[in-house]
Amino acid sequence: EIMMTQSPTTLSVSPGERATLSCRASQNIDSNLAWYQQRSGQAPRLLIYGASTRATDIPARFSGSGSGTQFTLTISSLQSEDFAVYYCQQYNNWPRTFGQGTKLEI
């Protein structure tokens, strides 16, 4: 089973600033990585797939990069609605596995 490790656990950022979230896979997953946003009390929502492709209706301030074992989600100019928990997920191997999440707080 591939382990996904996210850092940091919590990230404190001010509105308008840039946030950089990291995700590391325990083995090579090529670009088979997705990012999800989960606002409080809501289901997760797909942000990024293929490591860098934005999902439908996701604002351009969200961008993903990386391949192999190291990945980054960048949110430029944070809006109030962006403060949430973010998860990475690999779909290169079975079973699909998630990181433990990064909480983005004000």
Next chain:
Amino acid sequence: QVQLVQSGAEVKKPGASVKVSCKASGYTFTTYYIHWVRQAPGQGLELMGTINPSGGRTSSPQKFQGRVTMTRDTSTSTVYMELNSLRSDDTAMYYCARGREVGATGDWFDPWGQGTLVIVSS
């Protein structure tokens, strides 16, 4: 639009079983896998299993094998997840999510159902 709608919250006693439904709409039901993911209170996301609605074939991580049963009803575009021998640590929000198209590769989860809260308490 593509939508997954789940059944309502459940309260169960330890040792009982729970069956959660997930009704799909807005696409051809048999052409996409459906995953079940759970989230314990304040915790992260954990895959419980996957079903191919076309033939009904299922897969589950070893942790859930023998305790999780996934089925589907193609006439109503609904998948079901049954978890038996419930324990207090099964208290969680349970989500269904659409996965990859049958025959395709990329297996991101989109969209997700609204979630079903299952509480296990004596």
